[in-house]
Amino acid sequence: MAARTKSTKDRPSYRCTECGWQTAKWLGRCPECQAWGTVEEYGTPAVRTTAPGRVTTSALPIGQVDGRQATARRTGVPELDRVLGGGLVPGAVVLVAGEPGVGKSTLLLDVAAKSASAEHPTLYVTGEESASQVRLRADRIGALHDHLYLAAETDLAAVLGHLDAVKPGLLILDSVQTVASPEIDGAPGGMAQVREVAGALIRASKERGMATLLVGHVTKDGAIAGPRLLEHLVDVVLHFEGDRHARLRLVRGIKNRYGATDEVGCFELHDEGITGLADPSGLFLTRRDEPVPGTCLTVTLEGRRPLVAEVQSLTVDSQLPSPRRTTSGLETSRVSMVLAVLEQRGRIAALGKRDIYSATVGGVKLSEPAADLAIALALASAASDTPLPKNLVAIGEVGLAGEVRRVTGVQRRLTEAHRLGFTHALVPSDPGKVPPGMKVLEVADMGDALRVLPRSRRRDAPRDDEDRR
Secondary structure (H helix, E strand, C coil), rough: CCCCCCCCCCCCCCCCCCCEEEECCCEECCCCCEEEEEEEEEECCCCCCCHHHHHHCCCCHHHHHHCHHCCCCCCHHHHHHHHCCCEEECCCEEEEECCCCCCCCHHHHHHHHCCCCCCCCEEEEECCCCCHHHHHHHHHHCCCCCCCCEEECEEEEHHHHHHHCCCCCCCEEHHHHHCCCCCCCCCCCCHHHHHHHHHHHHHHHHHHHEEEEEECCCCCCCECCCCCCHHHHHHHHEEECCCCCCCCCEEEEEEEEECCCCCCEEEEEEECEEECCCCCHHHHCCCCCCCCEEEEEEEEEEEEEEEEEEEEEEEECCCCCCEEEECCEEEEEHHHHHHHHHHHHCCCCCHEEEEEEEEEECCCCCCCHHHHHHHHHHHHHHHHHHCCCEEEEEECCECCCCEEEECCCCHHHHHHHHCCCCCCCEECCCCCCHHHHHHHHECCCCCHHCCCCCCCCCCCCCCCCHHCC
């Protein structure tokens, strides 16, 4: 009986590749990190010792290391260079992720053509399309170059063979989930395959001094698909986002070993391809000769980049017991909070019985608290059918007590608004240095903010003590 019983040492063990949680039996989902398909079997590690080997490069004092080899090389797309921290560093591996159809392949094909040269040819490897399909897109967006090489491969060994033949300065792989190694079991896109393909390309990039751009898929929740280890291995992680029904596309830096992670690149996707927007605020504004009730302008920060955006609101009498609350580009919970503050602290009771629609212009999404004051003024303006003064921007966070709180980067926001021609601003107390020629009104609470509405047509705004007398 004892001979048939397995010892504890010989029993198989299972471990989660994401968080390291261990168990004695296999599970489809890790109870610790809630990841699916990450529990794998592993044996009892044998005790091994590694003998010292031959040193390939002697260690040097850090001050004597030549840093010129890591100088960034521009891609020819200024908005992408902004996010990368100046350009692509030789040997750097960049992971670009985004939803299907957002424009990843279009952008990278444009980068491939603009960065190609006789000294630094570009190799574009596609695993999702045929070479002829990529050629058609290149014709449409004008991404043709004599030193841009194109290959359609899904085998890792063939990709490495192309590297030996072309010797590129830039490799673009679209996408890493479509390439597989015959040495590893599993279908393309599996954890083991993605880990092996990424590891082999990272080693090749470091050895050759070749920059590499890897396209990655995302899950239905918007997270980067595959093991988290992939994000740890690469040097830069970029997320490509945008509404498929709008022209605006944003590239955000999530991880960057060579620059800041709070930079954002703005692009416009159109029929002829994709172009960078050095001044994208025009997409978020509606040009009018006269102000319209229910609209208010604010300045949002995308990373370190200020953008002027427009908030629109519309209120109509409701025929339903529970009035509608519809938002587009704004967080529904935040709009509901601002509505509650307006009703309780601003004494605007008519909002509770009306259908309310709030939206942004141009497909921009406003999630930071600095847009609260603009949302509140747009709702109050729509409820009273009174337009706000022309050339006015509102910046500030609204608290539940009705106070207007300070936000970060007020001076940067005011500078951007002044550059675009806005002359008046509503801001919290102590805004700092104000651009010359701009009139700033400091507001402490919603009562102060609502006084910007003209009194002659204001119907539901609160009255001060003087009016009550």
